[in-house]
């Protein structure tokens with residue numbers, strides 16, 4: 001057996017790990033590289049294998065684009081075998097890939113109009129919405145905790161990852177030359193106690209563990225603090241008659257905030273102010289959430305389903321669809337809450353709301369997700385910066401800015417340490433999906449706690465022979 005990372009090797013995007021068993025070749029995920037446009041475009045455009053001939057199956061951990069976003073390209077290049085994933089992931093991926101196809105089309109249009117030096121640079125979008133629709137025919141839904149055949153000599157099973165709805169860790173049972181080995185792949189490892197979804201399942205004994213390491217050197221705020229913090233922001237802003245603007249990722253974070261606001265409203269801990277979800281993508285994703293109660297945790301059943309209560313629909317929440325409805329929010333007086341994408345404020349309707357509301361000191365901008373370097377979101381949460389550029393104009397940051405980082409969907413360093421120490425049988429551990437600065441300290445801790453385990457931190461295309 002060989003394992004070759006084609007992405008997410010000493011970086012956090014582009015997850016795609018090949019497992020070779022005899023003549024069979026399987027991909028664990030096939031995600032987009034994100035980050036600087038010019039660098040990501042080169043990495044995204046090329047496969048180091050022939051998708052039509054070389055790959056026998058894809059096993060997909062979850063619907064985030066950095067794990068699933070190159071599947072339409074795989075299909076466009078002739079791949080016609082199965083992509084196995086959970087049922088919820090299959091439905092989510094359909095919505096997310098369509099959106100991704102749209103973004104690639106628009107991005108290319110803008111690039112060719114404003115940035116390209118010559119027509120030669122305009123090679124067409126990476127893939128289109130139509131490519132995203134076409135590739136759905138190869139997706140195969142699977143139940144959690146259920147072994148399925150991947151190809152000759154390889155079976156697989158999904159277990160709960162506790163990261164986003166439908167997310168799974170993958171266990172491969174690999175039989176080669178009469179010998180059976182188990183490979184565990186974390187995908188993105190989640191956390192205990194996140195709203196809506198179940199906690200991560202323990203990993204059964206595996207011989208080889210491919211483990212993410214995003215936060216190998218960082219601790220998160222306790223998730224239990226998030227809802228109190230959210231309440232405080234809503235109550236204080238409402239007292240001032242202001243608007244709470246929440247830039248939120250459409251997948252998972254938006255639904256978690258709606259869920260927490262619903263719980264707070266049921267307990268009458270927040271005032272009855274309107275909550276606008278101003279993102280067509282988030283609305284579509286929320287529909288998928290409603291179709292997959294099999295992924296919900298016990299609290300969700302006790303708080304909502306057992307009372308025939310829909311967690312995502314209640315008297316205060318309104319999903320805006322048209323651009324006119326979105327624009328009308330500008331004239332709607334506070335107190336209100338507006339949630340819109342994109343999460344890092346680089347695109348989407350949130351930019352319009354920020355432009356209209358950032359200079360009003362009654363308002364609050366509530367950041368609930370990671371803001372990468374060089375994004376508008378990062379400049380907004382940076383206390384050193386007092387004015388920001390939105391649509392080419394400078395605006396004073398007069399609104400209050402609050403950052404709640406407790407909602408992170410990723411395991412932190414303690415969670416990762418506990419996960420590895422609780423997993424039995426590991427002989428080799430391959431660290432992926434992390435920058436070196438978070439991977440190295442994680443590796444050092446494993447070395448101390450797991451005597452004799454061989455640790456790898458491969459570069460892209462580096463072959464690990466098992």
Ligand SMILES: [Zn+2]
Nearest residue numbers: 062064163188
């Ligand atoms: Zn993820």
